[in-house]
Each structure stands twice: as C-alpha cells, then as structure tokens.
Amino acid sequence: MVSVATTQLDPAEETEPVKLGRRRDHTRDPDILAAAVDVLAECGYEGMTIDMVAARAKAGKATLYRRWPSKGELVIDAVACMKNGDLNLSQLPDTGTLRGDLIAMIKPHSIEDGEKKLRVIAGLMSLLAHSPELAETARVSVVEPRVTAHRFLLRRAVERGEISSRCDIDNLSTVTTAMASMRILFERKTIDREFLISLIDGVILPAVGLGAGPAAGADPESRAAGDTAVTAR
Amino acid sequence: MVSVATTQLDPAEETEPVKLGRRRDHTRDPDILAAAVDVLAECGYEGMTIDMVAARAKAGKATLYRRWPSKGELVIDAVACMKNGDLNLSQLPDTGTLRGDLIAMIKPHSIEDGEKKLRVIAGLMSLLAHSPELAETARVSVVEPRVTAHRFLLRRAVERGEISSRCDIDNLSTVTTAMASMRILFERKTIDREFLISLIDGVILPAVGLGAGPAAGADPESRAAGDTAVTAR
DNA sequence: TATATACGATACTGTGGAGTTCCGGATCTT
DNA sequence: AAGATCCGGAACTCCACAGTATCGTATATA
Known part of the structure; x- marks a missing residue:
C-alpha cells in the first residue's frame, strides 16, 4: 500500500514542505x-x-x-481497489423470505464482477502462499464481501424465525462462493443464473430445513412463482 | 504428455529401429x-x-x-502423475450409513495429500486459463477423484433408501472439495478433521434430510457414537 | 514570464532463467 | 574389447522484463 498523500501542507513535516511546478495528477x-x-x-x-x-x-x-x-x-x-464492488453496504434485498433474498442477490453485473475478480485472484494465486499481505488483501476484496452478505441474509432469516438458529451459518454462507470459485477456477465454466438457483434449491435451502418436501431440491421450476417476481434485473 | 516408449521393437516403425549403447533409465x-x-x-x-x-x-x-x-x-x-492418490478404486468405505461413510473418508493421509495437490494447482492457476489441456489434467488429477468418491457414496445412500433420490447429488458431491479448496487457497488455513465433520453435519447431511432434528447441524459431539467407531486410522 | 515539476515516449542497463552445448565417466549392445 | 549412447555437471547463449535515465513537452506556482 503506497501512501498517496497529495498536497501535504502539514508544517510539522519533513524539511521539504512546499512543492513547486506541476502537480502530480x-x-x-x-x-x-x-x-x-x-x-x-x-x-x-x-x-x-x-x-x-x-x-x-x-x-x-x-x-x-x-x-x-x-x-x-x-x-x-x-x-x-477491487474491493468496491456492488454489494458494499447492507442495502441488500429484503423480500421477507430467505429464498427471495438469495434469488434477489443474483444479478448479471454481480456475476460478471465476481468472475473477473476470481480471474485476477487466479492470476496471482502462486504469490498468495508467500505473501500473507497480498493474500489477505485478496480475501478481503473478493471472497469476504460475498460471504458476509450471505451470512447477513441467513442471520436475518434466523431472527425472522424462518430457519433454526442451530443452522451452520458460517459454513452455509461460504458455500455459494466456494462452489462458484471451484466452477470458474477448476471447471472453467461460467456462472449463470441456473447454477446459482440450483445451489439455493439443492443445497442451501434443504440444509436449513426449507426444502420443498423433506430433502428435495430437484424441479426448481415448480416454485418459479416467488422467483421472477423478485429478480427484475 | 511425452511418449514414454522405451525399447520400441515395432519393425514397421521409422528408419531407426534398433538403439545401441546405454539405454535411458x-x-x-x-x-x-x-x-x-x-x-x-x-x-x-x-x-x-x-x-x-x-x-x-x-x-x-x-x-x-x-x-x-x-x-x-x-x-x-x-x-x-499426481492422479494416483489413495482413493483411486472404489474400495471406498461401506459402513451402512451415509454419515459413517463420509466420516470414514476422513484420513490424515488423504488430507495431507489433498493439501499438497491444491498447493500445486494454486501454483499454476494462472496457466490454467490459457492452457485447457493443463486445466483438464489438473481437474482430473485433483478434484475429479474426490467429487466422484462423494457422488458414489451419495448414490449408494439413495439406492439404500437412506436419502431421497431427489437430492441434488451433483452439487452436494462437490461441496466438500469446494469448501476445502476455498479454505486452503483463500483463507490459508489447513484442513482438519473438525472442519470436515462440521461440513458433514452442518451442510451435507442436513441438505439430504438427515439432520439430527429438522435443520440441525450444531453440537457435533452429540453423535460421536457412530464417529470414533469407524475412523480408526 | 521564469522556474520547477510531471508528463509520455524511448532508449538503456542488469538480471534471471529457459534452453543448448560440451565434457569426462559410466553402462549398455555386439 | 569397441563403439554407441546415457549420465551428471558446468559453461554457455539468448531473451524477456524490471527498473532507470534522458528528452522534449505540458502545466503548475511565484
């Protein structure tokens, strides 16, 4: 991290206080x-x-x-500087149901943004092992915001009484990011809406006890009602 | 891939049939x-x-x-040549229950082996984007065997009638590998038995409808009975 | 306007590593 | 034994790139 002090007029500073000539842009x-x-x-x-x-x-x-x-x-x-994505603040969706919230997080721009960031991380993956500073910067910029967003939605579902407080929120809030990373880095596929919905309906919701029947997950079209209503854009 | 033909006595071959002198070791x-x-x-x-x-x-x-x-x-x-790990053939555990099988897959050697392979993949991650051949080789050597093993255990649980056939087996058989990769590559932690058990009890089993209560997952010690009995070594 | 600095462009230096060549010695075939 | 080939080791060439220096120009302060 470079100190980007610009005009620096602090008088108690080093012996070179005032800069003449053209300023750095x-x-x-x-x-x-x-x-x-x-x-x-x-x-x-x-x-x-x-x-x-x-x-x-x-x-x-x-x-x-x-x-x-x-x-x-x-x-x-x-x-x-990659940190400032789209889901920075907690102006996350609030649809009243966990599934609605998770579906509402699926936005083309967010997917594209995430794929690019993962490609960047992939490109400097070999450095991460020897540079803890870079590794932490990468984690904070790429995975941490997404995991935090999922954790927020899951906790709200607990407070709402929609799911049990005994759910493994820490692991579940990481699943989507982990699966998406795997898909991009190893399988070289792209992330699409269908894949993310299959994770929601096949893994996340069943794991918190919100499967359609007990342990369901297939046939995601059967519940498209609450889906398209929420996912404009 | 280099052709490792050694003595090559095929008479219908190129014009240089027989090699004299010392052979390549x-x-x-x-x-x-x-x-x-x-x-x-x-x-x-x-x-x-x-x-x-x-x-x-x-x-x-x-x-x-x-x-x-x-x-x-x-x-x-x-x-x-990394492909030959430990879980090559389907001499996978068969304990009679899905949880027993998954727990029995947790072996220190397998964890250590997987961590090293992931570190290798991390080191050439930047190449994978431009070399589909290497990417496929890496996938087949590292992730595919583990995902296949999980898929095998899950399918057997379906045939056994232990879990529903509507479970999202494709996604669920990838979850553990994806989460472990994430943990090593991004969070720079190591994989331990406790983490893998938390995935089994907090994600996999609840997602297939085998949670202790509905949507449970915490308090893994409460079911240690079927655990230590199976995991010798 | 005069001076000092930042700018883009280009040429330059230094270094590390891929790939090659050569050597004396070892090992195989005939 | 004799010739052919492999071996480990070391010196070598070649090149790409990090980092520096220089130059003419543009833009800021005084």
Whole structure:
C-alpha cells in the first residue's frame, strides 16, 4: 500500500514542505489501477508487464514508477481497489423470505464482477502462499464481501424465525462462493443464473430445513412463482 | 504428455529401429516428476526452475531436457502423475450409513495429500486459463477423484433408501472439495478433521434430510457414537 | 514570464532463467 | 574389447522484463 498523500501542507513535516511546478495528477490513479486489474485478469501476475499496464492506461512507464516503487506494490494497490464492488453496504434485498433474498442477490453485473475478480485472484494465486499481505488483501476484496452478505441474509432469516438458529451459518454462507470459485477456477465454466438457483434449491435451502418436501431440491421450476417476481434485473 | 516408449521393437516403425549403447533409465522418471511436483508445490510454476527440479532429483539439467522438450511439458506430466492418490478404486468405505461413510473418508493421509495437490494447482492457476489441456489434467488429477468418491457414496445412500433420490447429488458431491479448496487457497488455513465433520453435519447431511432434528447441524459431539467407531486410522 | 515539476515516449542497463552445448565417466549392445 | 549412447555437471547463449535515465513537452506556482 503506497501512501498517496497529495498536497501535504502539514508544517510539522519533513524539511521539504512546499512543492513547486506541476502537480502530480492523482485523478489518473484509478485508471492506472483499473488497467492493472484488467491486465492481471488476462495475463496473471507473471504474464503482466509494466509496459502492458502503462500502454493500457495510456501512461508512461516512468509515471507508474513515480507513483509505485515496484510492480508488487502496484499489484497490491490494484487488488485492494477491487474491493468496491456492488454489494458494499447492507442495502441488500429484503423480500421477507430467505429464498427471495438469495434469488434477489443474483444479478448479471454481480456475476460478471465476481468472475473477473476470481480471474485476477487466479492470476496471482502462486504469490498468495508467500505473501500473507497480498493474500489477505485478496480475501478481503473478493471472497469476504460475498460471504458476509450471505451470512447477513441467513442471520436475518434466523431472527425472522424462518430457519433454526442451530443452522451452520458460517459454513452455509461460504458455500455459494466456494462452489462458484471451484466452477470458474477448476471447471472453467461460467456462472449463470441456473447454477446459482440450483445451489439455493439443492443445497442451501434443504440444509436449513426449507426444502420443498423433506430433502428435495430437484424441479426448481415448480416454485418459479416467488422467483421472477423478485429478480427484475 | 511425452511418449514414454522405451525399447520400441515395432519393425514397421521409422528408419531407426534398433538403439545401441546405454539405454535411458526410465526408472528415474517418477523421481524426477515427484521432484517437479515438490518444487511446484513450494514455488509455483513461475518460481520453479529446471535447475531446482534437477537438483532435487539429483539429476542433470540436460537429462531433463533429453526426456521432456520443455518446462511446460514436464509440468503437464508432473501434474498428470499426481492422479494416483489413495482413493483411486472404489474400495471406498461401506459402513451402512451415509454419515459413517463420509466420516470414514476422513484420513490424515488423504488430507495431507489433498493439501499438497491444491498447493500445486494454486501454483499454476494462472496457466490454467490459457492452457485447457493443463486445466483438464489438473481437474482430473485433483478434484475429479474426490467429487466422484462423494457422488458414489451419495448414490449408494439413495439406492439404500437412506436419502431421497431427489437430492441434488451433483452439487452436494462437490461441496466438500469446494469448501476445502476455498479454505486452503483463500483463507490459508489447513484442513482438519473438525472442519470436515462440521461440513458433514452442518451442510451435507442436513441438505439430504438427515439432520439430527429438522435443520440441525450444531453440537457435533452429540453423535460421536457412530464417529470414533469407524475412523480408526 | 521564469522556474520547477510531471508528463509520455524511448532508449538503456542488469538480471534471471529457459534452453543448448560440451565434457569426462559410466553402462549398455555386439 | 569397441563403439554407441546415457549420465551428471558446468559453461554457455539468448531473451524477456524490471527498473532507470534522458528528452522534449505540458502545466503548475511565484
């Protein structure tokens, strides 16, 4: 993480207080980091070169090195800036039923966003083992928000009395993200609405005792009523 | 994949039928591949050098290049040779109950083996996106055997009448592997017996309608009876 | 306007690793 | 025994990329 102090007028600071001449244009930092994320998603950490990032950001290579001391630091900042996805605040859906909430979380943009982030993580997976800092940054940016969202919905279902408090909320709130990661990273398939609904109806809901019959899960069309009503967009 | 034809006496073959002099010692191939797997698990694909592998296998660098045309081909063979784990044949446990079977699958050696394989996969994750061949080899070597084993146990439970045929066997047989992968790759924790049992009792069994009460899963100690009896070793 | 700095572009340096070549010694076939 | 081939080891070439330096230009402060 690089300290992005801009104009820094603190008088009690180092011996170089005031800067003359042209100022560094920090409004371009997000573009550079976004370019880095793009290249990371396509090429991985080792395949990514500083020239690629500079070219995609329409910036000079030297400019990047003026702002980040090394490729590694740039990548850490790039991964950290992925955190701001779509489900940041708890303005999560509240449909009154757990199934309605889970279905309402399925949004094309969120899927696309998640797939890209997973591709980025895949590209620097080999670094995670040797860089705990990067590993934690990646976890916080990619998996933690999704797991937290699911945990929130499950806890609300408990408070609502819809499901038992004895449910294994910690594990269940991780299932969807884990299964989606597996599908993208290992099976090289994409995530679609049908797959996510099969997880909800075949794993999550049966596991909390909300299966259609006892231990059901097949025939998801039979309950499409509460589905399409909620999932506009 | 390199063709490991050794003595090749087929008379209808190319114009160079018989080899004179010292023969290539193919009994050392497994050692070299095992060394490659070790280095891969520790350093990842980009961090692995041919010299590392040669040194660990106590072989010469030139020897490796006599047998594999490139680093990439060596890695593909190394990943493929990981397939022979412990649960290869269907000599899986048969305890009479699904829970007993799942618990009996928890063996320290299997866990250790799985963790190492996942570390290998993590190290070449960035290649999987651009090399479908390697991706498929990795999937077949690491995830497919475990998912297949779970699917086998679940189907047997269906045939036994223990669980409903409407269970989502495809998804449920993937859950444990997906959750374990997530835990190792993202959370950097290790897999232990307690975690796997929490998956069985908190996710799998409730999802197939075998929860203690409806939608239970906590308090795994309350059913330790069928547990320790089965899991010797 | 004068000065100082940031900018994009390009050329340059240094390094690490893939792949090759050569060597003396060992091992096989005939 | 003799020739052919393999072995481990080490030196070598080649190249891609991280990081630096330079230059002409653009834009800020004073």
